[in-house]
Amino acid sequence: MKKYEVVAAIIVYENQILCMQRPKGKYEYVSYKYEFPGGKVELGESKVEALQRELQEEMDINITVKDEDFFMTVDHTYPDFEIIMHSYICRVDNKKFVRKEHVDHKWLRADELEELDWAAADIPIVRRLEEKNHA
Numbered sequence: 001m002k003k004y005e006v007v008a009a010i011i012v013y014e015n016q017i018l019c020m021q022r023p024k025g026k027y028e029y030v031s032y033k034y035e036f037p038g039g040k041v042e043l044g045e046s047k048v049e050a051l052q053r054e055l056q057e058e059m060d061i062n063i064t065v066k067d068e069d070f071f072m073t074v075d076h077t078y079p080d081f082e083i084i085m086h087s088y089i090c091r092v093d094n095k096k097f098v099r100k101e102h103v104d105h106k107w108l109r110a111d112e113l114e115e116l117d118w119a120a121a122d123i124p125i126v127r128r129l130e131e132k133n134h135a
């Protein structure tokens with residue numbers, strides 16, 4: 001089974017988190033699911049480089065991500081492939097971005113995240129964000 005290394009950004013503006021809805025794709029189990037923006041790490045790239053590239057490509061967001069912004073890693077096996085996904089907290093000072101690939105987006109508080117239909121791999125991240133919010 002193919003295994004991909006994926007990076008994802010938890011974009012935070014004040015007390016809101018950016019949730020992006022994927023378009024229809026090859027696999028129904030990730031089509032139209034909400035996710036944290038990002039994508040696959042390419043050969044020769046570091047994780048933060050990959051995340052900065054993906055945010056630029058899919059949203060025109062120019063952001064510096066640092067290793068210390070790391071939040072958590074999730075390993076998830078879908079029916080056709082496995083992903084190991086590293087998430088990073090990215091605080092932003094405005095809500096500007098261009099939605100180039102996603103079909104919808106929502107800015108939600110941590111306690112509202114579970115209302116959405118997330119990609120299965122994202123559930124542990126959503127749960128931990130929820131928990132931290134109560135801490």
Ligand SMILES: Nc1nc2c([nH]c(=O)n2[C@H]2C[C@H](O)[C@@H](COP(=O)(O)OP(=O)(O)OP(=O)(O)O)O2)c(=O)[nH]1
Nearest residue numbers: 006007008030035036037038039040083119121122
């Ligand atoms: N970016 C991102 N991908 C996620 C999340 N959750 C999740 O299961 N994924 C999956 C969906 C994709 O299979 C993979 C990310 O790769 P991608 O978005 O670059 O891939 P893709 O298959 O849409 O596109 P591509 O390889 O054809 O360019 O990880 C998430 O929160 N963010």
